[in-house]
Amino acid sequence: MARACGLGLLLLLLPTVGASMPGTVVRLDKAALRYVSEIGKAPLQWALRVTVPHFLSQSGEMLQPTRIQILNVHVPHFHLDFIAGFGVHLLAAANFTFKVFWDPEPLGLMLPVVLLADARVAQGSIGTPVVSISSCNSFFGNTSTLDGGNSSSAALLALLQEHIKAVLRNKLCLSISNLVQGLNVHLGTLIGLNPVGPESQIRYSMTDRPHITDDSISLDINAVLFLLGKPIILPVNATAFVLPRHVGTEGAVVTVGFSQDLFDSAFLLLQKAGTLNLDITGQLNSESNPLNTSVLGQLIPEVARQFPEPMPVVLKVRLGATPVATLHTNNATLRLQPLVEVLVAASNSAFQSLFSLDVEVNLSLQLSVSNVKLQGTASVLGDVQLTVAFSNVGFIDAHQVHLLMGTVFEKPLLDHLNALLGVGIALPNLVNLHYVTSKVFVYEGYIVVSGGLFYQS
Missing domain, CATH: 3.15.10.10 (Bactericidal permeability-increasing protein; domain 1)
Known part of the structure; x- marks a missing residue:
């Protein structure tokens, strides 16, 4: 195998067969x-x-x-x-x-x-x-x-x-x-599926013959994301992606451009898989956790009336709307619009819905490369916006609830999202190929991974 790989690193990032989907360009200089x-x-x-x-x-x-x-x-x-x-x-x-x-x-x-x-x-x-x-x-x-x-x-x-x-x-x-x-x-x-999550994969595929100049070889490829064996299809047709010539790090071994469509597909996959959903549970005996009916009762009188004794409260965060990723120069953001249902465990162990909130949270994304994966971390931008969607406990002062939600909602959401982004998504690669000293650049409508390669036999 080592014999083949010596000359083979020239084409290290050639992709596999697949359907026409989000655009990616790999360029070797x-x-x-x-x-x-x-x-x-x-x-x-x-x-x-x-x-x-x-x-x-x-x-x-x-x-x-x-x-x-x-x-x-x-x-x-x-x-x-x-x-x-x-x-x-x-x-x-x-x-x-x-x-x-x-x-x-x-x-x-x-x-x-x-x-x-x-x-x-x-x-x-x-x-x-x-x-x-x-x-x-x-x-x-x-x-x-x-x-x-x-x-x-x-x-x-x-x-x-x-x-x-x-x-x-x-x-x-x-x-x-x-x-x-x-x-x-x-x-x-390169043939086969690279895992993204327990039930999701990504596959790269060539769309045409390579474009070769005196200075480089460029490969137009498709990235197809699968959930339970079915491809993730964007609501609209993916547009053709062209990687500009002078982007990334000067003198880099490899430059890989990913279009906006790949990000849209990735977050659509997470939304369809339900992996962005989470339950935030309060511990009744924890003095530092305000997720209980006693704290809510101070803000909502009807909660205090229905639950005179403290009961733990659960926040069910469900993402019905597709996350929206936006790529501007040096700035990658993500908007989530989950529905947060606030429930309390009734005496018969069933959950009783108190109220639900429509939430909008904007996040800043920081992207990096580790080995052969593109990874990310998120941080909250500005205030979390929320409105009362439904209430079983009468009038709710959204401003007061907002202060409480900011305390109990943001950190668990970030921890959960960063765990998912930390798993990462596989970059085009061969067996035993690693990306090294790679940097991620964000441009208008696309990102670029630019750096070196290392083959370990």
Whole structure:
């Protein structure tokens, strides 16, 4: 697997197959090619250690086989460039060290080789990314002997060298092609669903062939969120998303843009799954918790009349309206409009509804990246707005209830919401791929994750 991944980091974020849904763009710049060049030397060196068949030399009337072994392949230079509209150009310089098991004394040889290859990056028939070698050539330098040479004749040495070059000429490009085929298998790890919650997942998919310039490769992909196996469909058609050229961190390895539609889908999923709902329960024996009928009775006379003895109160927070996320430059906000029902446990253990409140709370979102997940934390912006929706206890002074709700409602809501946002949502990735030193930038209508990549084999 490590062999495939060396060159594979060029396409680390290619997505999987899916339906047309919210827009995401992944862009890899030349910094990504430099990173691939650094970590790709080892798997390339391993792939080039081909088997060299015996060299047959004439000894009298018989052919004498001589075993040849590649002791080492060292790649001091490995360079990748984008080919606009096509793929990637590979240039590698390799030094091959051979041991020739001649009798009576083995011979050491060193042969420099330059490899040139062009790799096409396309979209496969089932929508997965496919990389293929379209052209490959090897160029050989002069062979030099090691360990002071050998007593063999110059003519025999020349035949030996031609034998080695002929073998490498046939096998090296095949080895690179096999390496790329292994990469395509590894890209298959993108297929499948990444969990978002216990019953929800996200899947990324290519929508078209990659857009390749002399400086970068950009991938238009879709992010589809699923709840209980069913896709989350926005009320309106998602609009096409174009990632501007100069956004994020300058010189970043990868830049990933997420449109407003992805946020809308994510919060619609949370709302449909019911995970934004919560119950806030007061403890009767807690002196610091005002969620009981005694405290409410001081604000609402009818509560004091119906419940002369203190009883615990429960707030059932239910989110009927879809949360609204808004992205402005350097500012991400979220508006929640839950219905809060205030209940008290009756003597028969059933709950009795006292009143309900329509609540509006505006939150500021701070976004960050951890490993392969986009995470968030929220804080309340301004005052929580509430109005009385229904009452079984007569007139309610909304202002007085507002003071109480601010005490008992905000912190549990934030704790619950931040626990959900802390779980995060998976970014496009391959197995063993991590995002590092990544920053999140908020722009008008979209966000950008920009930073580095680290592959851990």
